[in-house]
Ligand SMILES: Nc1ncnc2c1ncn2[C@@H]1O[C@H](COP(=O)(O)OP(=O)(O)OP(=O)(O)O)[C@@H](O)[C@H]1O
Ligand SMILES: Nc1ncnc2c1ncn2[C@@H]1O[C@H](COP(=O)(O)OP(=O)(O)OP(=O)(O)O)[C@@H](O)[C@H]1O
């Protein structure tokens with residue numbers, strides 16, 4: 001049997017920023033795919049390019065940022081070079097986005113009800129009262145207490161986590177086939193987090209929705225993702241099935257990442273940290289981008305850039321494998 | 322913490338005047354919001370005025386050099402407590418005292434300024450709290466300039482460079498605008514800004530939730546080092562209980578605007594007593610179990626505008642009885658702190674049930 005066609009296919013994506021000091025390459029030749037019904041977790045250093053990758057997929061890179069190379073396909077059809085109007089229709093209807101910053105997705109001047117109803121009605125034929133009922137249903141689904149009492153509140157009257165859930169409700173409004181979720185549960189307590197995760201998983205199972213889930217929370221990754229991509233300095237360091245990446249991390253960066261997580265019941269004065277900082281985009285070293293911080297570095301790492309190659313169950317870009 | 326935070330119920334009138342003041346004491350703090358429908362709707366639809374008790378009678382104290390964390394469900398009032406403490410919201414009731422000085426006794430902004438300078442806040446939302454039109458250098462230098470802590474351009478430059486390096490950014494990043502940074506990098510800018518005026522007391526609302534775990538480890542290590550070396554006092558808010566475990570001396574568990582449990586951190590994590598705390602700790606995502614299905618807390622999230630009678634947790638509590646439905650439990654002393662639960666107080670609920 002032929003493998004199913006991936007819902008999302010990203011090939012050799014490059015994203016750059018022209019600046020006064022030269023061109024910055026923020027995402028440098030990354031490739032991955034997501035199958036229908038699959039959750040791809042994306043983790044990695046702050047500033048590694050996770051949000052930019054998500055923004056490129058939904059066609060919302062902020063200028064001067066631009067796609068400098070590569071292709072993005074939804075269901076086999078290229079979407080990285082579509083005119084703005086076409087892409088706008090795909091966005092929301094076929095691809096739902098949950099941005100890292102819930103406030104920028106909500107208009108502070110409009111009531112929550114108005115924002116939900118407008119979004120629902122742009123994607124579906126519904127009367128205002130039907131759309132309002134659907135809005136209520138969505139707020140219930142994301143766990144807003146007494147949703148009917150709060151529907152007509154303004155965003156600033158909601159707590160951080162409540163606003164986050166409104167944004168999730170907006171993204172789900174049109175039953176999209178692909179959801180780009182950038183830190184969707186970051187400001188949420190563990191119980192609501194569990195509820196949102198269950199909701200996302202149910203969408204994957206029942207509707208074959210695919211999810212790109214960017215998060216810093218490894219616990220969320222462990223229980224939600226089918227596969228995980230680990231990003232560092234605009235590249236993919238490691239990508240593979242969730243168990244392989246979490247339990248048998250190969251790349252030294254993934255190792256360091258897993259080692260920095262505080263553990264309840266194990267008091268320590270200092271958490272293990274990876275010393276140093278991710279290189280600035282203007283100063284990415286030759287060879288492997290992780291080499292200045294890597295405890296395993298050897299001469300080849302300083303001169304040659306490693307590409308992703310199979311190691312264990314995963315693909316790893318490190319000369320040790 | 323000690324039981325100082327619960328003095329109102331343990332020793333309602335006795336003040337230990339000989340004891341030195343805690344860095345911060347919050348006593349009976351209340352903050353209500355009017356969330357009534359517009360006047361016209363109230364009249365035409367006969368709808369009543371509505372009040373949301375975001376914070377309803379909360380007391381705690383933080384000793385100098387210690388960290389108290391607030392945890393609890395989204396919307397339970399953590400940020401509202403934080404905003405009252407730093408003066409962004411005016412309390413509807415109760416008092417907030419810094420080193421024994423009640424803010425309410427200082428009428429004008431000018432009178433409060435010397436105290437305010439010594440406390441800073443790192444906001445939950447780094448986007449909303451950084452002015453998009455300012456360069457990062459000016460954002461970080463702003464408190465230094467506002468409080469006239471340093472004079473002369475070169476001294477300010479040196480200080481900002483030092484702060485940028487401290488949070489893992491480079492001095493040259495000062496030339497950039499906030500939108501040129503990723504979410505986590507922006508959060509580091511807001512941490513640098515909060516540290517700029519050499520505060521002694523920091524309110525940190527989800528300071529690391531936008532950061533990957535390796536940068537998080539660096540920031541938490543930095544915060545602990547600053548605490549050790551400079552004796553900083555922290556009020557810490559986070560949903561990540563492993564971070565709370567690592568950082569805290571004591572922990573307040575909030576539910577619907579009230580404290581359900583206030584304990585020394587080791588005691589709380591070793592032996593949570595309140596039924597809500599127990600459920601909270603059971604719901605922590607687990608790295609060791611791939612593909613686990615966590616059960617969200619059962620039952621409806623209560624409506625804060627119309628909270629349940631008696632113990633506001635009773636509709637979701639497996640141990641609730643008639644008394645819980647009618648009478649509100651008050652905080653009562655237990656080993657290492659205090660708990661507001663009838664079942665615990667009556668001994669119906671043994672610690673390890
Ligand atoms: N407008 C811009 N101008 C210049 N550089 C930018 C701009 N926007 C983003 N960058 C850079 O691109 C890099 C990737 O940013 P991105 O937001 O994708 O990171 P991220 O992986 O999502 O990080 P985080 O986990 O902190 O959210 C960062 O180093 C950032 O500084
Ligand atoms: N300005 C306001 N007007 C009306 N209601 C408000 C206002 N600010 C907060 N609230 C309400 O007060 C309650 C507590 O909000 P708060 O922001 O303190 O919660 P939180 O515990 O910080 O939650 P989160 O974990 O989601 O950040 C919520 O029900 C919220 O809707």
Ligand code: SF4
Nearest residue numbers: 632638645662663664
């Ligand atoms: S007081 Fe009663 S309802 Fe409230 S937590 Fe305790 S046992 Fe449960």
Ligand SMILES: [Mg+2]
Nearest residue numbers: 051100503504
């Ligand atoms: Mg991001």
Ligand SMILES: [Mg+2]
Nearest residue numbers: 159160400445
């Ligand atoms: Mg908050």
